[in-house]
Amino acid sequence: MSRVLAAVAWPYANGPRHIGHVSGFGVPSDVFSRYMRMAGHDVLMVSGTDEHGTPIQVQADAEGVTPRELVDRYNRVIVEDLHGLGLSYDLFTRTTTGNHYRVVQELFQGLYDNGYIIAKTTLGAISPSTGRTLPDRYIEGTCPICGYDSARGDQCDNCGNQLDPDQLIDPRSKINGETPEFVETEHFFLDLPAFADQLNAWLDTRDGWRPNVLKFSRNLIDDLQPRAITRDLEWGVPIPLDGWRGRDDKRIYVWFDAVIGYLSASIEWARRSGDPDAWRQWWQDPEAQGYYFMGKDNIVFHSVIWPSILLGYSSPEAGSLGALNLPTEVVSSEYLTMEGRKFSSSRRVVIYVRDFLERYDADALRYFIAVAGPESNDTDFTWAEFRRRNNDELVAGWGNLVNRSISMAAKNFGEIPAAGELTAEDERLLAAVRAGFDSVGRLLGKHRQKAAITEAMRIVGEVNKYFSDQAPWKLKEDKARMGTVLHVALQAVRDCNTLLTPFLPHAAQKIHGLLGGTGVHAPMPEIVEVEDLDNGRSYPVLTGDYTVGAKWEHVAIEPGTPLAAPTPVFRKLDESIVEEELARLEP
Numbered sequence: 001m002s003r004v005l006a007a008v009a010w011p012y013a014n015g016p017r018h019i020g021h022v023s024g025f026g027v028p029s030d031v032f033s034r035y036m037r038m039a040g041h042d043v044l045m046v047s048g049t050d051e052h053g054t055p056i057q058v059q060a061d062a063e064g065v066t067p068r069e070l071v072d073r074y075n076r077v078i079v080e081d082l083h084g085l086g087l088s089y090d091l092f093t094r095t096t097t098g099n100h101y102r103v104v105q106e107l108f109q110g111l112y113d114n115g116y117i118i119a120k121t122t123l124g125a126i127s128p129s130t131g132r133t134l135p136d137r138y139i140e141g142t143c144p145i146c147g148y149d150s151a152r153g154d155q156c157d158n159c160g161n162q163l164d165p166d167q168l169i170d171p172r173s174k175i176n177g178e179t180p181e182f183v184e185t186e187h188f189f190l191d192l193p194a195f196a197d198q199l200n201a202w203l204d205t206r207d208g209w210r211p212n213v214l215k216f217s218r219n220l221i222d223d224l225q226p227r228a229i230t231r232d233l234e235w236g237v238p239i240p241l242d243g244w245r246g247r248d249d250k251r252i253y254v255w256f257d258a259v260i261g262y263l264s265a266s267i268e269w270a271r272r273s274g275d276p277d278a279w280r281q282w283w284q285d286p287e288a289q290g291y292y293f294m295g296k297d298n299i300v301f302h303s304v305i306w307p308s309i310l311l312g313y314s315s316p317e318a319g320s321l322g323a324l325n326l327p328t329e330v331v332s333s334e335y336l337t338m339e340g341r342k343f344s345s346s347r348r349v350v351i352y353v354r355d356f357l358e359r360y361d362a363d364a365l366r367y368f369i370a371v372a373g374p375e376s377n378d379t380d381f382t383w384a385e386f387r388r389r390n391n392d393e394l395v396a397g398w399g400n401l402v403n404r405s406i407s408m409a410a411k412n413f414g415e416i417p418a419a420g421e422l423t424a425e426d427e428r429l430l431a432a433v434r435a436g437f438d439s440v441g442r443l444l445g446k447h448r449q450k451a452a453i454t455e456a457m458r459i460v461g462e463v464n465k466y467f468s469d470q471a472p473w474k475l476k477e478d479k480a481r482m483g484t485v486l487h488v489a490l491q492a493v494r495d496c497n498t499l500l501t502p503f504l505p506h507a508a509q510k511i512h513g514l515l516g517g518t519g520v521h522a523p524m525p526e527i528v529e530v531e532d533l534d535n536g537r538s539y540p541v542l543t544g545d546y547t548v549g550a551k552w553e554h555v556a557i558e559p560g561t562p563l564a565a566p567t568p569v570f571r572k573l574d575e576s577i578v579e580e581e582l583a584r585l586e587p
């Protein structure tokens with residue numbers, strides 16, 4: 001057993017999540033965490049909503065609300081989205097807590113004390129007509145990298161690159177259109193080049209990473225520059241240095257505070273658990289492992305910047321929290337497109353998680369993401385393919401096996417029948433299913449979820465073939481053999497259900513019940529309203545008790561367990577849903 005940190009990307013609190021978001025970070029991290037817990041590891045799965053930064057302030061301005069009101073709204077929405085998918089966070093919190101502010105400021109201070117944060121004079125924008133500072137969000141211009149004509153002073157939303165206002169071509173004030181004047185102003189920079197050798201040496205020790213992540217990270221290190229970690233902005237974590245603490249025009253840059261969330265959420269979890277030092281087991285024990293889950297646009301933060309922050313805080317002199325572990329692995333996914341197009345809320349090329357869950361089951365989406373999601377290539381979500389996979393694989397493959405084996409046993413025996421002497425075919429099938437704990441488990445441990453679920457469904461196919469070959473419905477005259485075949489089939493269903501539990505936890509719990517099982521098989525997260533630990537406002541978190549539930553192992557079924565006629569576990573989707581759903585998209 002080992003301690004495993006599952007550090008999941010922090011969704012930005014500017015709107016509900018769409019299925020592209022959750023296919024990249026949400027579902028894969030949950031499948032992994034569920035499997036690791038079942039396999040006996042002590043998992044800490046943390047994340048939260050990322051709530052600072054210019055885009056939040058811009059959107060709040062546009063809606064005539066405060067940033068705080070905006071993030072309160074979307075924090076709640078996102079918590080509900082993730083809850084609906086059954087994502088088993090030990091703690092899903094947010095970045096506007098008192099705890100997070102303290103931890104961010106502590107890391108800033110530690111890096112500063114070690115000499116890795118440097119003050120630099122840069123050019124900041126002021127309005128010539130008023131003489132006042134123009135925050136980044138009020139400056140717009142053409143992106144020097146991709147040519148997009150509405151890039152903001154801190155970031156281009158088209159190519160995703162971070163910018164400085166004075167880099168924009170033809171900058172203009174969004175307030176009155178005037179050309180800003182640039183005057184000297186001071187900001188803090190993280191001295192990333194100072195970590196280049198350590199980062200390269202560390203990456204040399206990483207095996208098993210997806211090759212694209214490793215290659216991309218190495219290229220980034222070749223070209224490291226000091227990176228600004230403060231901005232001209234009012235919404236964010238204050239800078240914890242004398243002379244800066246009280247300023248309301250400068251804040252810590254959102255990306256710097258958000259990556260620290262992995263640590264602050266672990267500390268918050270520990271404080272809430274009653275043992276405030278419990279987080280150290282995942283962050284300071286050299287045997288502990290840390291896996292970070294994200295979409296590929298966030299690799300730089302996790303394979304270069306976050307490790308630099310951890311290195312710089314930990315040495316030469318560790319800060320007051322002590323030295324911190326580097327990531328074991330950065331698990332990045334590619335992009336999910338939709339009907340051949342990029343997701344876009346503004347163009348209505350979007351499927352929100354909440355809308356999806358109103359019409360379909362969470363496990364139908366979880367299945368699609370596992371079997372056809374963007375694990376190592378960009379993949380496309382189409383409604384036709386979603387329906388096909390749901391109907392042909394989930395319903396006709398797995399659901400049908402569950403249904404016909406349980407209903408035949410219920411009808412003919414009213415209970416799980418005992419097995420007589422097993423034939424060679426019976427033995428072969430049971431052994432093939434049991435081998436799945438090894439083959440599926442090994443793939444899950446290596447983040448090869450697509451291969452893992454394909455292997456699990458191949459085993460389901462073998463059980464279906466056994467069932468058809470043995471044709472227990474033809475054994476009315478030989479009730480003993482019929483009982484044996486059904487016993488073997490139900491045992492196989494029981495074990496297949498365990499193999500599929502990390503992917504399909506809702507269905508797995510149901511099937512557990514259909515087989516006469518009681519209690520929790522696949523634990524689920526719950527939404528709990530909590531008080532801020534440092535006298536801030538209360539907020540909802542996702543948390544749960546995941547120490548209960550099935551283990552990753554074969555469990556013998558008990559003959560004599562009463563069985564009732566099963567209700568269907570999965571829903572077949574009508575052909576009409578494809579056109580209905582396409583009609584919801586903008587043409």
Ligand SMILES: [Zn+2]
Pocket residue numbers: 143144145146147148151156157158159160161
């Ligand atoms: Zn751009």
